[in-house]
Amino acid sequence: MLRGLAAGSAAALGGTALAACSSREDRDAASTGGKGGGFTVTDQRGEKLRFDQPVQRIVTTVMPVPAILTAVDGGYGRIKGINESTRTANREGLFGVMHPASKNTTTVAGSDFAPNVETVVKLEPDVVIQWADQGDDVIAPLEKAGCVVLGLTYGTQKHLETWVSTFGKLTGERGRAKAILDWMEEEATAVKAAVRKLRAREPKVLYLNAATDGYETYGDHYMDHSVALAGGTSAATGLPPGNTAVGTEQLHRWDPDVILLGAFDASTPADIYRAPALRSLRAVRQRRVYKIPLGGYRWDPPNCESPLMWRWLSQVLHPGLRADVRERLPERLGYLYDYEISPKQADEILRIDMNGKSAGYGRFRG
16 A cells, blocks of 8 residues: 555545545434534634534644644543654654654654545544645545545744644643643743843854755744744745755855754764864854754654743853753653653753764753
8 A cells, every 4th residue: 555645546445435434423423413512623724624522533644743732632542643754753752652652653644744545544533634735635535535634734833823722622622722822922932031131143043954865954944933032043044935955055155153953864963063065164163063852742843842942942052041941841741741751861852962062062961
């Protein structure tokens, strides 16, 4: 079976897939009498979706969604299908330790987000959470198979806040969703105030989402928001939205003060420091290359740990700030994921092994 099925392949499933999804809907309607209080959710396509009760079975192709759902819901139990990349992160990082079932959750899509419709249908989801800005081919096959699809769009803090609020409605955990949103607002205000008080120069920051086989960065990415909030400026301005391959000549033209290596890639600061073609870059000469942390999820895309990312990044960019993000990890991750991290796990989240020889990173040790 192919990892993703386009519309034509979904049609080939014929009545089998449609009947499978419909049978679950029929059972749900029977259990609720098709009536009751219920609620309506408007997704980021503008589609209104009606539910009789909080959903119990969720499938998603969107990589950060399982960690966000878990934080909002206070548990992992509703999640039945995830992206291959999410499962990789679960197996490599802390999330799989906190929620062991996540390491073996069925995968329903890969990095292209094209759903394996047959697998999705077998999981009998109450809702499938899918990207709404990746073209109709990733949504239409699911809807043709009778699945209820909630579409998300990506890119801004406002989008993230909408996800959290929507997931609170889906799971019936509106109180937890509000608490997370309140924390985001409080942390954004606190981080901006701390940076502003320093009156320091804004360092130029380059985010490389890939650096193992060539260099790639993004234009118009959520990282731009994080960098600005943390008191920096993005080096890769003027690029079109999406992933862009860049050569060493362009890296030298940007000549960033700080380089951030994405958590989706295996590259490390040591790799950048060893690269002969990069030795004259300011960030390399001053040893200001850092691997982005991996907590319950990767910290570069928007997720419920983003306030921790803002605080960490502000303290990386501005050595004059006290490095207090480490002491905040136990309480915040404990609330989000109902798990008490150890000092060793805090080291792993903050990539002490990778970042330990970069400038100023000793401040983040326990």
